[in-house]
Amino acid sequence: MKVQEQAPIREPLVLGNPSLHDITARIASIVESKISMKYLMTVGFTGALAAWGLFALYYTITTGIGVWGLNNPVGWGWDITNFVFWIGIGHAGTLISAILFLFRQKWRTAINRSAEAMTIFAVICALTMVLSHTGRPWLFYWLLPYPNQMNMWVNFRSPLAWDVFAVNTYFTVSALFWFVGLIPDLATLRNYVKSDLARKIYGFLSLGWTGSTRHWHHYEIAYMILAGISTPLVLSVHSVVSFDFTVGIMPGWHTTIFPPYFVAGAIFSGFAMVMTLLVIAREVLDLKQFITLKHFDNMNKIMLATGMMVGYAYGMEFFIAWYSGNPYESWVFMNRLFGDYAWAYWTMVTCNVVSPQIFWFKKARRNVPLMFVISIFINIGMWFERFTIIATSLHHDFLPASWGYYSPTWVEISIFIGTFGVFLTLFLLFSKFVPVIAIAEIKGIMPGSQPSHHHEHDHAPHAAVTEGAHR
DSSP: OOOOOOGGGGGOOOOSSHHHHHHHHHHHHHHEEEEEHHOOOOOOOOHHHHHHHHHHHHHHHOOOOSSSSOOOSOOHHHHHHHHHHHHHTTTTHHHHIIIIHHOGGGGGGGHHHHHHHHHHHHHHHHHHHHHHHHHHHGGGGGOOOOOOOOOOOOOOTTTHHHHHHHHHHHHHHHHHHHHHHHHHHHHHHHHHOOOHHHHHHHHHTTTOOOOOOOHHHHHHHHHHHHHHHHHHHHHHHHHHHHHHHHHHHHTOOTTHOOOOOOHHHHHHHHHHEEEEEEHHHHHHTTTTTSSOOHHHHHHHHHHHHHHHHHHHHHHHHHHHHHHHOOHHHHHHHHHHHTTTTHHHHHHHHHIIIIIGGGSSSSSHHHHHHHHHHHHHHHHHEEEEEEEHHHHHHHHOSGGGGOOOOOOOOHHHHHHHHHHHHHHHHHHHHHHSSSSSSOOOHHHHTTTTTSOGGGGGOOOOTTTTTTTTTTT
């Protein structure tokens, strides 16, 4: 969608005290400005990665999952590793938006929109991995409990069936939460853009928003309800994902620490991915006025806290393995330290436990290049955590005669690269055509934007009406 470039609105804001119109102009100008060649080349590159991954997925479906490196006993490999990884990535969005909103944390307003979008894109990637693992993804509806002529029902005692309900619920609520939060800003764009086609599209999506008191009242109620529904989902979804392992009897999986351990790890990896993307968006889109070092400082504190929780869980796993007196359990954890996959375990510990310790220092928490590197280390480490949990418990099972070693094939690697291509392409399209910063929420926390009797409402006050709605 190419529209005329509007030169005056690209002028930088005065950092001290921007007006409401300055905020609208600065953020909406990203959507209104002409698409650059650099942007097209970046989207082309990520789109090529996505296309290669889709080709590998097509090859898998038409040939069979025998093209993967799965063997006996390792029936789960990169597919489930990547599924858990992407579900974890999606957790920070709901945490930032829902939980921090309920606790009235104003610093969330500049980063929540990107995090919410990231949640939806990550869940799409996760669903791709788990559906391809079924071998016959065109029969995905067999996973749903629906009346059918075969009188066959899903096994409700299986945690894999629980996953279907949990992930679909999470995706639906997250998408609704994201879209409801977008409505005032879509109306702002409707009144801001010059292209007739763009105005019609944003007008349709904004659902007739005018910025009236009645609209704000209904909006705030709906947003609060969705935030309340989303909050338990943050805890429940990854707990259910952890049940895929804990309900089994495999040593290294059958442990009660997994649900809180997985939730902490999901928030840890999710915040790391938000950090990675926001550092890039802040520089490329010139959003330093809105995404400040204070935001990064708070996010780094959360990553330090959740990283310590994950490190505690690593140590507690070894303690429980020793304390249980179960020789199989003890052997699995010693095998993680010194066995065939020791390289993966120590990579995980280095990235997840050692690297975040630098955030004890305020200078490190406000050093943008350093935090960018650490966030990438954390993403790598959290992927290796999921891989270590799966591979080390499966490749040496109860029967030594069936022991084996798992290595991925080019098909699995290509599908994983393709999911990153899909994720980044969707994020690039989002950052260009949707307000990457929540305009109404930024206005709502500005000094003097709220009447005195509305001070308790920190989200979207009536005073910060949609820009241009009553022109």
